[in-house]
């Protein structure tokens with residue numbers, strides 16, 4: 029098997045070709061409660077008749093070890109051997125969790141990603157980061173493990189809620205901000221809705237693959253892909269503790285990109301004019317997130333668990349221009365809280 033990414037109408041037939049190889053003993057398909065209904069029917073013609081389904085509940089709150097337990101119990105109960113393949117059919121929760129569960133089962137069985145949200149198609153399914161949340165911290169447990177293949181069928185997006193589509197678009201904007209000024213400038217003029225998601229997916233995947241190829245284990249330049257996430261994960265984690273106020277991953281990253289762009293201006297890395305362009309575009313797509321000034325210190329504290337930190341130093345990825353990320357920029361909890369207060373004061 030190779031670890032290629034196939035995008036378009038050939039993706040599911042190519043997956044079938046892989047699954048029917050003699051080296052594959054059994055096929056397991058991981059879905060969540062939504063992808064079981066909305067996406068599995070399109071996959072069925074490409075699966076061997078004796079595949080086994082494993083289902084977890086939908087949503088970030090189920091990206092846990094308890095859901096991995098469900099996967100491991102099923103694999104064990106069905107006597108899955110090391111030649112089994114796990115097909116992860118879903119958004120980033122399913123692809124992250126399924127990759128992690130597969131990597132640990134009997135020290136590792138092969139898995140393939142069949143991403144069904146825009147976010148998972150442009151970002152989560154590519155690059156080999158897998159994991160689950162733990163004690164309220166995002167992706168606190170995880171491994172780098174490359175899938176045996178990534179099969180992207182953009183038609184899956186037809187049933188996706190527009191709020192989820194926007195969430196995925198945040199990661200596309202992130203890719204432009206760290207590495208493609210021209211695409212950022214073109215698309216901010218065109219607006220976010222398009223009838224050609226395939227091209228957006230192809231370009232985003234190619235950009236991410238280039239960065240990951242240079243630094244698969246995130247020792248250096250891969251940290252660029254974490255732009256917006258030091259603050260974004262802090263917001264997402266905090267709001268997950270507030271029932272009814274949860275933000276989607278991309279929504280939190282969009283807010284995080286505004287905060288981290290503001291921090292970039294404070295460092296003298298980015299101009300006020302560039303910050304204005306970023307804010308204008310972000311708020312043309314995303315509503316402002318709901319938190320108040322009183323909560324900003326508690327939110328900022330979550331950054332103390334960020335994976336890019338070194339000891340007590342919080343290392344953030346900032347921008348030295350539109351299309352140009354810079355990693356390992358130390359920031360403090362107080363500065364993050366200040367950036368959240370800046371965000372809160374903005375008129376969306």
Ligand SMILES: NC(=O)c1ccc[n+]([C@@H]2O[C@H](COP(=O)([O-])OP(=O)(O)OC[C@H]3O[C@@H](n4cnc5c(N)ncnc54)[C@H](O)[C@@H]3O)[C@@H](O)[C@H]2O)c1
Pocket residue numbers: 060061062063066067086087088091118119120121122124144145146147148151152153154155156157158166167184185186187188189192195196199277278
């Ligand atoms: N590994 C990485 O590099 C990476 C990158 C970015 C994000 N992530 C992770 O990805 C997760 C977010 O992923 P997400 O935004 O895909 O969320 P998600 O997996 O929760 O999916 C969003 C919702 O859409 C539903 N859904 C999925 N596909 C559908 C379809 N085609 N039609 C209708 N409904 C569908 C899901 O059931 C869910 O309710 C976060 O946990 C984030 O940390 C990982």
Ligand SMILES: O=C(O)C(=O)C[C@@H](O)[C@H](O)[C@H](O)COP(=O)(O)O
Pocket residue numbers: 151155157166167199246250253254257261335
């Ligand atoms: O692939 C990467 O590298 C990324 O950072 C992509 C991010 O969009 C993604 O949210 C990732 O899961 C964040 O990783 P983490 O190491 O901050 O948990």
Ligand SMILES: [Zn+2]
Pocket residue numbers: 151199257277281
């Ligand atoms: Zn992300």
